[in-house]
Amino acid sequence: MKYLNPVIPGFYPDPSVVKVGEDDFYLVTSSFEYFPGIPIFHSKDLLHWEQIGSVLMRENQINLGGSRSSGGVFAPTIRYHDGLFYVIVTDVTGIGNFFVTADDPTGPWSDPISIPYGNIDPSLLFDDDGTAYVSIQNGEGKESHIIQYEIDCKTGEALTEPVVIFNGDGGQWTEAPHLYKINGMYYLLCACGGTGEDHRAIIARSANPYGPYERLESPILTHNKLPEHPVQNIGHADFVEDENNQWWAVFLGTRPVQQMYTILGRETFLAPIRWTEDGWPVIDQNEGHVRVIMESKHLLGTSNMRERDEYYDDFNEDQLATSWFHLRKKKDESYSLNERKGWLRLFGTADHLHTKNGAPTLLCKPQQHVKMEFSSMLDFSPAHDGEEAGLVARLHEDAHYEIGVKRIEGETIVFASVTINGETKEIGRKSFHSSNIFLRIRSDEEEYNLDYAVKEGEWKALGASPIKYLSKEENGGYGKVFTGVCLGLYATGNEKASLTPAYFDWVNYTGMVLMDN
Template sequence: MSQIQSQLIRYANPILPGFYPDPSIVKAEEYFYLICSSFEYFPGVPIFRSRDLIHWEQIGNVLDRVSQLDLTGQKSSDGIYAPALRYHKGTFYMITTDVRGIGNFYVTATDPAGPWSDPIRIPYGGIDPSLFFDDDGKVYVTAQQGADYDSHAIQYEIDITTGEALSEPQVVWHGDGGPWTEGPHLYKINGVYYMMSASGGTAKEHREIIGRSDQPYGSFERYPEPILTHRHLDHPIQYLGHADLVEDHQGDWWAVFLGVRLTEDGYSVLGRETFLAPVVWSEGWPHIDNNEGIVSLDMKVQRLTMASPSLSQSHTAIVVGRDEFDGELGPQWMFVRNPTEGTCSLTEKPGFLTLYGQAGGLGDVGPITFVGRRQQHIHASFTTCLTFMPVADREEAGLCIRRDEDAHYELGISRLDGRNVLLARLTVRGESNMVHEREIGTDQLWLRIESTEKEYRLIYSEDGQDWTFLCAGSARAISPEDFVHKMCFTGSVVGLYATGNGQASSTPAYFDWFEYSV
């Protein structure tokens, strides 16, 4: 048998660009599977697979029906927090928190592409629950509890078939004295139990810490330094933390974790993204990058030969090109909260996405009509062709870049005071400003938003050839760093929308295609 050779592996970080925070990963037979947080977006918890940890394909979304996830009334950056994915004896388990809904729960599947079960609720924990299957058949939940500097991890045993607690929760981990001990995971590696968590909050002080014990409840000897952070570095990748570990097919270890690519001005519209780095073991401790700069945008890693890439470049998690709206929406598309029946159709007019506006608009927390996907590049353009002839006053449809209710830019067609108009609107820190309004004599327009490091440019055309600039909005104002009323945990999402601005609309908005180009 030939000897396995090591090789220089090169790949680009982040492996999942765009708003894909809080990654969790498992290996199951020939594939790796990875999930991320989804917050107010539906369907929830995107799931990806890969053979080589580098090339990823989205195979679906874990929570894809109302019986699993009801987001009614949930504000942006509420909803689904920090899921954890585990695999045991042929079954996949996804455990998470619906923070303003049913709390902590898990779902199961034998096929990670779905369908997944209805939620099985568990009784204890704040946020960020994780599952651990021990060799003796016991199953433990480890979860965050408390807030700020009082944040810690609790742990208890459950019946994995029912979610019933089999023991009282015990405090097992206090972190390193910093605020927000979050995202705890329990592992057993070479007979040693490891408790790993984030600390410091998900900004510049973010870090990953670890402890070890010969018992699942500890006490855990804490390694004195973070095993992952860039908090002391002037580096293009910041906020590193919220990690999960996985062993590859050759016995090497890796970590996935969130990070942010900040601009020179200290913000990023893309939000928290998923990164990959090797784990190096020394004296029984795993190490990733403690202010050393190992995690880079261009990674070079000497490792044993990996499996051949399973996916062509056209099937990676980076989705560019034109969507003709033939057949079903791809798994990258999502709604703000649960979509209302009858407001979105791909069959009413074949080859078009048909949207009907609801009473709620882009600044409202109630049901709204918005179908979008994550922005994955700082420099990109988003274009659509819209046919819309509003008949009732304030009916509106168009193209939008969205952070949340307080920050979004849109251009489209509306009926105002008996006139059909082309509009451009900028909403910054909850204040909306109509910056362009002009009567038009056509029901068809080409709409485009161009993204740069500094701004979003709103542009339109009446023939798809000659383009007219309308206005520009600050990129910083769309970034999570510019929140006002509550912390923002999401990144920018570009989408197609319709609204009646106070009443339901009976006029269809037809979107012929959507194009994402870089």
């Protein structure tokens, strides 16, 4: 049966997965500067994933107030032991390495428990005797390596001194270690080569958790010699075994537009694993290649092949859907679903979308398709200059496009603006004399289009800008940008708090699935 990659499209990188019971799989990904931190997904078949919540829901668990874009929460690992779920992670601009626990994956999760040693990408293995090993990256660049030590899984206290167990394959940034015990052997899976074009996953094994480790000579995942392939930068993997004793790898990859521009960020892919006669896990006959359309006789459920994805939120519930992000923190007074039933009310703060390390009033989700439409109806009558609300496509503070309504020198306008390399300019405006307006952001393989309508369905173009300016390649590359474009609803007072509420009636997203293999 055929299936479609990525299994979780859009900016959901660094996947880690665990199976609990007979057929329940749970997966977490990085969230960087967005709050709540660490989205958690559930699946019965590894193909169809539903977000069931987030791990870090409280500011006493994660405070992202000072986090730079592409800072914050890096590379979680999820594991299960003795009735408890564990997620271990790094807050690179905050408290460092820590783990949290829960007896239910939907939460609540515990307060953070810090661990003492290592740089980024911590992982846990609970051995047969209950010993809890932390494997974690240490060092930088070509000096990057993996250290390991034992902890008290209740307190985080180190029970042993850290020991270097693996130095990789000679490339830079040996990281993202995951340690498994399979058939009496310890297998150490790592990422290497950085997160760009040379990214890869490598595997080593030993009869002892501290080594010495024998490395499989070739990577088990990489497209670093396939520059024309539609999937690039694959690596940072995790393994899981299903109820039929079939092993699978989840891992990140990108789908550059025009083979040049990554706007969706790093996404979650899936591939079956085959074990060789001499006990090595390999992917794609050990060529380490994957495709958008894959085929496997080992699939657990129905195929996920489809032509489009859609979501619609009418804001009729008392709580926001679990899949929404805020930027760095949520100021509860800025958001309401109860003041006007069936509408989301936003109050803008002084922060704007370009405020460095700011926390503007923003509700967003990762863009999941290159060709898509994102629309909403806004009821907003700004009474003071600077008050503004609308839709945004955001990569970070220095790269975003928006269409919205604002008041300037006593006049209310609908406008389109772009921020490119930190410079903001208006690319379209019209006077606006009503309160209700329909707004839309569209994208394809060439550009984003910013549209509005006074009457539903009667869309008018207000501006357009190339997609490349929201790509990681035009904004510093993989060394600086670890996220993808998010689409959202926002409000701001532009340097002072807005006194006028903005009401959004609904939001609709339609994405066309590209099956370029």
